[in-house]
Amino acid sequence: MGLSEDLYLPETAKALGITLRHLVTNLTHQSEMPTINYPDVKRPLNAPERYRGRHRLLKREDGTPRCVACMLCATACPAVCIHIEAEESPTKTIEKRPMKFDIDMLRCVFCGLCVEACPCDAIRMDTGKYELADTSRKSMIFDIDTLLNH
Amino acid sequence: MPKFTIDGKTLEVAPGTRVLEAALKHGIHIPHFCFHPALSAPANCRMCLVDVGLPKMKPDRTPELDAAGKPVIAMLPKLQTSCSTVVSEGMVVDTQGPRVKQGQHSVLEFILINHPLDCPICDKAGECMLQDNYFGWSREDSRIEPPDKIRKHKIVDLGPKIVLDTERCILCTRCIRFYDEVTKAPSLGIVNRGTFSELQVMPGRELNGTYDYNIVDICPVGALTSRDFRFRKRVWFLKKTAAICTHCATGCNMTVEEDEGRLWRQTPRLNPAVNGFWMCDAGRSAYHHTLDARRLTQPMRRGAGGTLEPASWNEALAFAAQKLRESGAGVAGFVSNRSTNEELFAFERLFAQALRGAPVASLETEVGILPLPPADGLLIRPDHNPNSRGVREIAASAGAWTGAEDLLSACAEKRIRTLLVMDPDLVGRSPNPAAAEHALASVENLIVIASHPSAATALAHVVLPGAAAQEKDGTYTRFDGRVQRSRAAIPPPGHARTELEILLGLAKMLGADFGWTSPRAAFTSLAQASKFFAGLTYDLIGPLGAVPAAAVAEQPASLV
Numbered sequence: 278m279g280l281s282e283d284l285y286l287p288e289t290a291k292a293l294g295i296t297l298r299h300l301v302t303n304l305t306h307q308s309e310m311p312t313i314n315y316p317d318v319k320r321p322l323n324a325p326e327r328y329r330g331r332h333r334l335l336k337r338e339d340g341t342p343r344c345v346a347c348m349l350c351a352t353a354c355p356a357v358c359i360h361i362e363a364e365e366s367p368t369k370t371i372e373k374r375p376m377k378f379d380i381d382m383l384r385c386v387f388c389g390l391c392v393e394a395c396p397c398d399a400i401r402m403d404t405g406k407y408e409l410a411d412t413s414r415k416s417m418i419f420d421i422d423t424l425l426n427h
Numbered sequence: 428m429p430k431f432t433i434d435g436k437t438l439e440v441a442p443g444t445r446v447l448e449a450a451l452k453h454g455i456h457i458p459h460f461c462f463h464p465a466l467s468a469p470a471n472c473r474m475c476l477v478d479v480g481l482p483k484m485k486p487d488r489t490p491e492l493d494a495a496g497k498p499v500i501a502m503l504p505k506l507q508t509s510c511s512t513v514v515s516e517g518m519v520v521d522t523q524g525p526r527v528k529q530g531q532h533s534v535l536e537f538i539l540i541n542h543p544l545d546c547p548i549c550d551k552a553g554e555c556m557l558q559d560n561y562f563g564w565s566r567e568d569s570r571i572e573p574p575d576k577i578r579k580h581k582i583v584d585l586g587p588k589i590v591l592d593t594e595r596c597i598l599c600t601r602c603i604r605f606y607d608e609v610t611k612a613p614s615l616g617i618v619n620r621g622t623f624s625e626l627q628v629m630p631g632r633e634l635n636g637t638y639d640y641n642i643v644d645i646c647p648v649g650a651l652t653s654r655d656f657r658f659r660k661r662v663w664f665l666k667k668t669a670a671i672c673t674h675c676a677t678g679c680n681m682t683v684e685e686d687e688g689r690l691w692r693q694t695p696r697l698n699p700a701v702n703g704f705w706m707c708d709a710g711r712s713a714y715h716h717t718l719d720a721r722r723l724t725q726p727m728r729r730g731a732g733g734t735l736e737p738a739s740w741n742e743a744l745a746f747a748a749q750k751l752r753e754s755g756a757g758v759a760g761f762v763s764n765r766s767t768n769e770e771l772f773a774f775e776r777l778f779a780q781a782l783r784g785a786p787v788a789s790l791e792t793e794v795g796i797l798p799l800p801p802a803d804g805l806l807i808r809p810d811h812n813p814n815s816r817g818v819r820e821i822a823a824s825a826g827a828w829t830g831a832e833d834l835l836s837a838c839a840e841k842r843i844r845t846l847l848v849m850d851p852d853l854v855g856r857s858p859n860p861a862a863a864e865h866a867l868a869s870v871e872n873l874i875v876i877a878s879h880p881s882a883a884t885a886l887a888h889v890v891l892p893g894a895a896a897q898e899k900d901g902t903y904t905r906f907d908g909r910v911q912r913s914r915a916a917i918p919p920p921g922h923a924r925t926e927l928e929i930l931l932g933l934a935k936m937l938g939a940d941f942g943w944t945s946p947r948a949a950f951t952s953l954a955q956a957s958k959f960f961a962g963l964t965y966d967l968i969g970p971l972g973a974v975p976a977a978a979v980a981e982q983p984a985s986l987v
Contacts (some may be wrong), residue, residue: 347547348661363658369582373548373658396547 322405329389331406332380332419333427335399341368342425343399346375350391350400358384378421382409398410400424431518446509446520447475455828457522458560459539460647461599462510465704466608470508472538472599474560474662476530479507482517490517506530507794521881528564535565541577541622541646543594551649553662577622585615586634588654588708589643593625596650602626602642609705610638611807626650635801637807642695642710655712660691668916669696669970672710673765673813673896674797676906677806679706680971683897683916690714690897692915698971700909700982707806709799714897716797721880723892724921733888740922740932747889748936750845750872751782757871758785758845759834763795764812765851766926767901768910768960769949771817773941775825781939784826788834789818794856796879808906813896817904824957831857838866845872847933849893849926854882857874878919884963892923899925902945902968908978910960912968937952 281287303310313320336342346363348350362377391400404427412418430439433450440449445468450457460472480500482490490498500519506527509520521527539561545551579593598617603626606614614634618627630635634642643653665684672679672693679702684692693714695706726743730736738746751758760782762774778785795811802809822828837843839862846867850856859861860882867873867886875887878895898919902912919925924932931944943949947965954960960976967973974982 344546346658348664349547352661352663365658372545372582 282407312414316408322407324405328405329392329402330399330404331409331427332385332391332402332424333404334378334421334424335401338427340342341371342378342421343397344375344378345371345373345397345399346378347373347396348393349396353390353394355388355390356384356386358382375421378424378426380419382417382419383414428497429514429516429518431514431516431520433520434522440514440907444514446477446507446512446514446518450509450520450522452573455522456678457509457965458535458564459510460556460560460597463601463604463645463704464649466601466604466645468508468510469600470511472597473508473534474531474538475509476506476520476534477509477512478524479503479512479982480519480521481515493524506926509862524861531564531671532567535560536570538597539565539569540571541579541594542597543576543581543592544573545595548658549592549595549649550652550657550662551595551646555649556647579623579625582730584633585628585651586639588639589634590652590657591626592650592652592655594943595648596626597648598624598626599647600677601645601647602651605638605642605645610636612636613902625928637707637709638705638805640711641695641705645704656692660686665691666916668897668914669912670897671813671903671911671913672706672713672918673903673913674795674799674811675707675806676810676812676815676973677702678813678903678905678909678911679806680911681706681710681712685897685916688917690717692877696970700971701905701911702806705806707799707800709807713797717895717897719879722895722920722923723878723880723884723890724919724923726892726922727887727890729888735887738889740924743889743891744929744932747847747872747874747891748933750888751847751933752937754845754872756783756785757835757842757845758782758846758847759829760785760787761831761834761850762787762789762818762845763850763853763856764789764792764810764815764818766814766818766849767899767903767913768814768817768821768953769901769946770849770930771814771821771925772949772953772956773927773934774900775821776941777930777934777937777939779826780941781934781937786829786834787822787825788831789822790831790850790853790856791815791818792856796851796856796885802953813903813905816906816908817902820904820959821953821957824959835863835866839869841869841871843870845874846870847874847876848883848887849876849930851877851879852881852883852885876926878923891929892919892921893929894919894923894925898923899927901927902946902950902965905972907974907981908959909972909974909982910963910968911972912965912970 337343346361348361351361353358358381360379361375363373364376366374392402428439447457447462457475459475462468480502481496483501485491493499495782496902518935581592583591585591603615617624619625637730640653643651664686668683670681670683680698681694682694682696693711697704725737726740727735727741728738737771762771778787793810796904799811873887874889876893877884878893884890897916900915902910904910943952954963
């Protein structure tokens with residue numbers, strides 16, 4: 278180490294100089310800064326087509342859920358985060374429908390196996406929504422209404 | 428005994444044995460639908476086709492021999508249904524050849540012509556013979572497009588318990604034969620012809636008998652589903668435990684099916700000496716009693732204000748033990764014929780070792796805890812309790828057991844200060860409920876071990892929450908002496924414990940050590956203490972139970 282480094286103070290002044298230079302550059306060239314003010318400013322999601330975002334349940338033309346509660350998604354789910362309870366559908370041709378369809382988003386690993394397993398194309402992960410944070414565990418368990426009205 | 432050759436293996440079977448029976452018994456699987464070991468074989472599904480050859484006979488009825496001295500085999504021109512072909516001397520059967528495969532493959536295609544393929548919403552999916560046979564013997568796409576399939580009736584109620592889907596039905600007639608041959612109450616039939624054939628309940632009748640759910644089990648497809656289980660759970664989630672039904676002295680062997688700690692279904696488990704393939708509907712539905720929301724899940728002690736208040740296990744057991752110790756000669760106990768042999772033995776040991784041989788009694792009642800149809804000579808017996816025989820045998824080997832009447836009157840006369848009750852409903856099951864209630868109310872300290880609330884728990888000073896039958900390990904002694912083991916499928920709810928744990932806890936507080944803690948070791952000890960159970964162990968009991976030497980003469984003939 279040289280003398281100026283041994284003395285410590287000149288080096289400190291040099292470092293502060295660099296900081297000051299960056300501060301001034303940033304203040305004068307704001308439009309070139311890569312940082313955005315998330316969440317006030319959001320970048321468009323240039324996600325690939327098969328990007329797996331938040332789940333949604335699809336509806337039939339008459340507005341009822343497409344899901345027939347066969348529980349194949351719950352069977353395929355490696356995180357055991359899908360809980361379905363079935364009931365008799367009032368429509369005789371449909372027979373079975375979900376009474377409860379909960380996805381525990383805290384457990385979900387976004388693998389997409391539920392989407393692959395579904396024989397009715399009733400569940401998809403194509404919402405492109407990736408912001409999944411909340412303040413309580415309970416609100417992170419999405420029920421059938423949340424999933425249908427994504 | 429005729430000898431025959433099947434796939435190159437030579438087997439010797441009893442006369443009259445059908446080829447399919449012999450094959451299944453020796454590990455050769457021939458696909459089938461309509462054949463059921465307990466029913467006759469109409470050979471109407473045609474799935475079990477095999478190639479059959481018979482030795483060529485000379486005019487003098489001796490087999491014709493070839494140059495090598497072996498009998499010449501003449502193959503029958505057509506494939507035969509193995510379920511209806513009786514084995515004969517020298518027969519040769521081929522279950523694997525290309526002709527057989529082609530035959531089975533074509534039959535399966537015919538069966539699937541109008542099948543709706545709604546497996547995703549079919550309750551049978553996962554345990555369906557049609558699915559299994561399709562994956563084993565066909566795996567081909569249908570040549571009939573869904574719009575061309577013949578539509579029939581879906582969701583037909585055959586009574587309050589059974590739902591029929593005529594599209595899924597493959598017309599095997601197993602259910603029809605079940606009513607004709609097992610319950611002897613013909614109820615179902617097939618109407619219309621050809622592809623329009625449909626299963627129907629006889630006009631003006633509905634299925635509301637005692638054994639209806641059995642047709643759901645034997646239905647090889649999802650045509651018959653149970654209202655009780657319909658859409659509740661997919662079968663592949665269910666974990667199965669071998670247990671015993673505790674709602675009558677028959678002790679049907681059953682499989683308790685559970686998922687995530689909740690019971691979903693009970694199905695019969697084959698035991699030729701006890702229940703065959705069957706089980707009554709009441710016993711099958713009895714798991715709802717275990718799911719009862721009013722279950723006792725928390726130890727309770729009567730507080731200063733006279734109401735029952737939650738207590739910790741330590742507090743409740745310590746209080747109970749203290750009262751049992753203090754009351755000197757004024758101690759007595761009630762066991763019941765609903766407890767396991769191990770619990771009865773633990774109770775007996777507790778009173779003999781820790782409580783100076785205080786008297787123990789049991790209600791000798793046939794009243795159970797659930798309403799059951801009357802005895803019918805098929806499975807249901809008049810005694811609706813699983814272990815009346817066990818109580819009798821354990822009482823016989825114990826010392827100070829007394830009559831229930833005497834003990835209740837001693838309570839009413841206040842000669843008993845502390846009473847330990849291990850009966851689900853001592854008041855309701857007693858022949859004179861008013862007198863029993865008065866007797867229990869007269870006791871200074873009433874300690875009740877029970878899984879459900881009853882008149883006795885309402886009067887109790889300490890309530891110790893116990894386990895239901897599906898929640899504990901133990902053995903029951905059937906009316907004919909057969910000892911059968913039931914295993915725990917789920918843990919008791921909340922803070923409840925098994926009766927054996929509770930009795931061992933009390934014994935510890937009272938300073939007694941039995942030298943064992945598990946049901947298995949308890950039974951080993953019981954087998955040493957009692958002449959009746961001598962020589963039996965859990966290993967000998969196995970999945971189908973064991974008959975003690977003393978009861979061999981009483982065994983009924985096999986059901987299957």
